[in-house]
Each structure stands twice: as structure tokens, then as C-alpha cells.
């Protein structure tokens with residue numbers, strides 16, 4: 001067995017995320033038998049002294065049938081109405097199901113502000129920590145009923161990766177209706193399952209598509225992004241079918257395993273690299289990309305070829321290469337309006353008060369490639 005799978009099998013604190021397509025069926029809503037099978041697997045792992053936070057989708061899917069809605073609505077207001085009804089059903093079903101094992105569940109509904117803003121991040125951290133210390137199983141979902149387009153995570157895969165870091169998880173298990181990551185959309189015919197993803201180059205160029213069930217949100221695109229986020233922050237990830245939950249949570253043998261990066265990012269650097277919202281973009285020339293990504297240097301004005309967005313000193317911005325591919329994120333030390341006349345110029349050409357790093361190395365997180 002690979003080291004990654006061993007680490008997942010041994011993990012003491014895990015985030016398990018289950019998708020809508022694994023819990024709900026178009027037309028008939030929540031599938032309690034499948035939910036019970038998932039709870040059986042989680043309860044078994046909890047009985048072996050693990051702490052589990054469950055991120056469960058399915059509120060919108062579960063709310064459709066009771067509201068006589070045929071398929072997943074496109075407009076936000078009807079999605080929110082369905083989520084309002086479905087979340088109650090979901091919470092009730094989990095409370096009943098975990099109750100079979102005398103386990104207590106706590107519901108945690110989050111909006112992106114709760115994770116993206118540093119002060120709220122701490123607050124959420126305290127809530128999870130207390131719930132786990134009290135022996136409860138936190139069941140998390142996005143607070144769909146109040147989340148507007150602007151403040152939505154939009155997909156629970158990303159939410160699960162952020163929660164995994166937030167609670168200091170040793171593993172993230174993503175359970176879906178598909179049994180792993182394929183090198184192309186399995187609906188398109190002959191494709192091969194990847195069993196181990198050791199580095200970014202293993203997934204470069206593979207084709208990932210959207211949901212096939214019409215119930216899920218992000219499809220494989222969001223699952224792969226979430227797996228990269230968590231693995232990049234040092235957390236091993238398993239992507240498997242929900243129908244294999246028992247094997248996934250006991251031996252970590254099925255599905256696709258994503259090896260974690262060697263170092264775990266601090267909370268601040270994780271927030272900077274993955275959770276914070278960015279308000280602008282700096283385009284770097286090749287030399288600057290090498291300096292900031294490989295040599296971990298500060299970004300100087302001389303290596304910047306373009307500026308976009310409306311940001312102020314202290315905001316988080318994306319750093320992109322000459323092909324507009326994101327290579328890092330960092331806290332910018334100038335306002336957007338100040339930069340156009342500085343970029344491309346070396347420090348000795350600049351007035352003394354502007355001779356400082358545009359993004360200091362301590363405030364810069366290279367993205368894993």
C-alpha cells in the first residue's frame with residue numbers, strides 16, 4: 001500500500017465530504033438507505049478513535065421532491081428554497097442515522113466569509129474544536145439559504161478542503177458517484193483510472209468535466225481543485241465512490257490517492273494561498289516567476305509586465321506568468337493606481353520612497369505545480 005493510503009488509513013482526524021449525487025436521486029429526493037450506509041462507515045471509523053467532520057451536500061437535491069420540483073432549479077431563489085427544505089431533512093436523517101450508534105451530530109452551516117475572513121476563520125476553528133472535544137460529529141454544509149451569488153463557495157469540494165485545513169485534519173476523503181479520477185471524462189468512453197497522484201505533473205493535461213447526474217455542482221473540476229488545495233497544504237486526499245465508503249474509511253484502498261506536499265502550510269500562509277479573496281492580478285516576466293517560485297524571493301517592480309484590478313496596499317493579489325497561469329498569491333505593498341509607472345523599472349531608477357518590494361517574500365505563497 002502507498003504511503004499516502006497508509007496515512008489516510010491511520011489518520012486520527014478526517015474530513016469526509018459526500019456529494020449530492022451519492023445521497024439523492026433525481027425525482028425521489030434523499031436516499032436514506034445510502035445515507036445510512038455512509039453513516040455505518042463513519043461510525044465504524046469513529047469507534048476506532050478517529051474524529052470526523054462530515055461535509056455533506058444534498059440539501060438542494062433533498063428539497064426538490066417535497067416541493068414538487070422536478071429537477072435542480074437554475075435560479076438562486078428556488079435553489080435557496082429547496083435548500084431550506086432539504087437541509088432540514090438532511091439534518092434530521094443524519095441525527096437519526098448517527099443515533100443508531102449513540103452518536104450526536106452538530107449542524108454547522110457556513111458561508112464563505114466564515115472561512116475567508118481571518119477573524120471569522122478563528123471563530124469557526126473554535127466551534128469545530130469544541131464540538132469534536134465534546135464527542136459530536138459536526139455535519140457541515142454551505143448555508144445555501146442565505147448565501148448570495150457574491151458570497152457563495154458554490155461547491156462543497158472547496159469548502160471541504162478549507163475545513164480540512166481549518167480543523168488541522170490528517171486526511172480528506174471525497175466521496176462521489178464516481179470511483180476515482182480518470183484521465184478523461186468516463187462518459188466519453190475509454191479512459192483510465194489514476195490510482196496515485198504523486199505530483200502536479202501527474203494531472204497536468206488530463207481532461208475533467210462537469211457533473212453527469214445533474215445533481216452535483218462542480219463535477220470533477222471542483223474535486224480536482226479541492227484535492228490539489230488540500231494536498232498542496234500537506235493533507236493526503238482520497239477520492240472514491242460513496243458506495244465504497246467502508247473500504248475508503250477502513251483501509252483507504254479504493255479510488256485515487258493524492259500524495260501530500262512535504263510541508264504543511266501555516267494557517268496564515270494557507271489562508272493567503274487558497275482561502276483569501278483576491279482583488280487584482282500582477283503579470284510577471286519569466287525571470288520574476290523563477291525568482292518568486294523557485295528561489296522564494298520577493299517580487300520587485302522590475303519583473304512585473306502588467307497590472308489588473310482595483311486593489312489597495314495590503315490586499316491579496318494573484319501573480320500570473322506570461323501565459324496568465326496563476327503561479328503565486330501574495331499581499332501587495334502598493335495601490336493599483338501607483339504601480340503602472342513603477343513596473344519594469346529597477347529599484348535604483350525609482351524614487352527612494354518607492355524602493356520597496358511589491359510583494360515581500362514573507363507575504364507570498366507559490367502555488368503548487
Ligand SMILES: Nc1ncnc2c1ncn2[C@@H]1O[C@H](COP(=O)(O)OP(=O)(O)O)[C@@H](O)[C@H]1O
Pocket residue numbers: 018019020021022057175176177178180181182183184185186187207208209210211212213214215216217218219220221
Ligand atoms: N476525469 C474525470 N474523472 C472522473 N469523473 C469525471 C471526470 N470528468 C468528469 N467527471 C464526472 O464528474 C462526476 C462527479 O461530479 P459531481 O456529480 O459534481 O459529484 P458530487 O455530487 O459527488 O460532487 C462524475 O459522475 C463524472 O461523470
Ligand SMILES: N[C@@H](CCC(=O)OP(=O)(O)O)C(=O)O
Pocket residue numbers: 018019020021056057058059060061083141142144154155156157215216217218219
Ligand atoms: N450546498 C449544496 C451542494 C453544493 C455542492 O457542491 O454539491 P456537490 O457537487 O454535490 O458536492 C447542497 O447541499 O445542495
